[in-house]
Amino acid sequence: MSESTQWLDTGKPTSARIYDYMLGGTQNSADDRAVGDRLNAVAPFRRMALLNREFLVKAVRYLVTSGVTQFLDIGSGIPTAGSVHETARALDPGCRVVYVDNDPTAVEHSLRLLDGTTGIGVVEADLRAPESILDHPGTRAVLDFEKPIGLLFLGVVQYLPDGNDPAGLINRYLTALSTGSHLALTHFTADNFETEMAAAVEFFAGTAAPMFPRDATAVTALFGGLELVDPGVVFTARWRPEPGGVGADDPDRSGHYAGIGRKP
Numbered sequence: 001m002s003e004s005t006q007w008l009d010t011g012k013p014t015s016a017r018i019y020d021y022m023l024g025g026t027q028n029s030a031d032d033r034a035v036g037d038r039l040n041a042v043a044p045f046r047r048m049a050l051l052n053r054e055f056l057v058k059a060v061r062y063l064v065t066s067g068v069t070q071f072l073d074i075g076s077g078i079p080t081a082g083s084v085h086e087t088a089r090a091l092d093p094g095c096r097v098v099y100v101d102n103d104p105t106a107v108e109h110s111l112r113l114l115d116g117t118t119g120i121g122v123v124e125a126d127l128r129a130p131e132s133i134l135d136h137p138g139t140r141a142v143l144d145f146e147k148p149i150g151l152l153f154l155g156v157v158q159y160l161p162d163g164n165d166p167a168g169l170i171n172r173y174l175t176a177l178s179t180g181s182h183l184a185l186t187h188f189t190a191d192n193f194e195t196e197m198a199a200a201v202e203f204f205a206g207t208a209a210p211m212f213p214r215d216a217t218a219v220t221a222l223f224g225g226l227e228l229v230d231p232g233v234v235f236t237a238r239w240r241p242e243p244g245g246v247g248a249d250d251p252d253r254s255g256h257y258a259g260i261g262r263k264p
């Protein structure tokens, strides 16, 4: 084990580090990998993680080419293996990003990885408290709220039960953003994926991160009054597929929906 990764082998497995393992990242420990392997045995999580990351890259490229150069990435995990800032800055080096996560270890990894990178903020906060993120000095120092912002909720809203009013929470973020801002969102679903998602829900039940997959109607409702960008809310592998894409073999069994909406 190298000196730079030794510190990883302290502490319990976390969803951000297990997710990093699924993506082929380096910010995970033997314990994280063991849980990841157990997860893969109950449902194809690696494929789902890769599909989700593929959408992240397509969504960020779409937003930058549409003139959005600022990003508020909520539930960001660990920014490795095709991160928002790397993807955005490959198109426009002036892009600015604020990464937000409520997991202190994800925040610590992010700070270590981004050390010295300008135009990027890292905020530890819970998305259920929108003002703590929107008004955070670390957010305001990086993002200009007078200009469009790409609000990213990728693979995170599924951790909120209906009682948390996810649509109402997302709307509170959107209210603070200017015209021309966009929401990009992915969300676990059991549609066409009943057996696998049931196993995943059971796996997470009783852990610190129980999951609440939603159907097409419920995921579409999260976009509220936004103008949906073509092709709308679809299985992740059906969102502007590219040759050789991860889910090309079986796009209707993605396990997530994905979509982008524009604030009019």
Ligand SMILES: C[S@@+](CC[C@H](N)C(=O)[O-])C[C@H]1O[C@@H](n2cnc3c(N)ncnc32)[C@H](O)[C@@H]1O
Pocket: 015, 016, 019, 052, 053, 056, 074, 075, 076, 077, 078, 100, 101, 102, 103, 106, 125, 126, 127, 128, 153, 154, 155, 156, 159
């Ligand atoms: C599956 S990962 C997704 C990572 C990244 N968004 C992506 O798509 O590649 C989910 C992340 O959401 C974070 N998360 C879960 N609930 C959260 C909450 N209430 N507030 C902020 N972050 C949360 C977890 O800590 C984890 O890092």
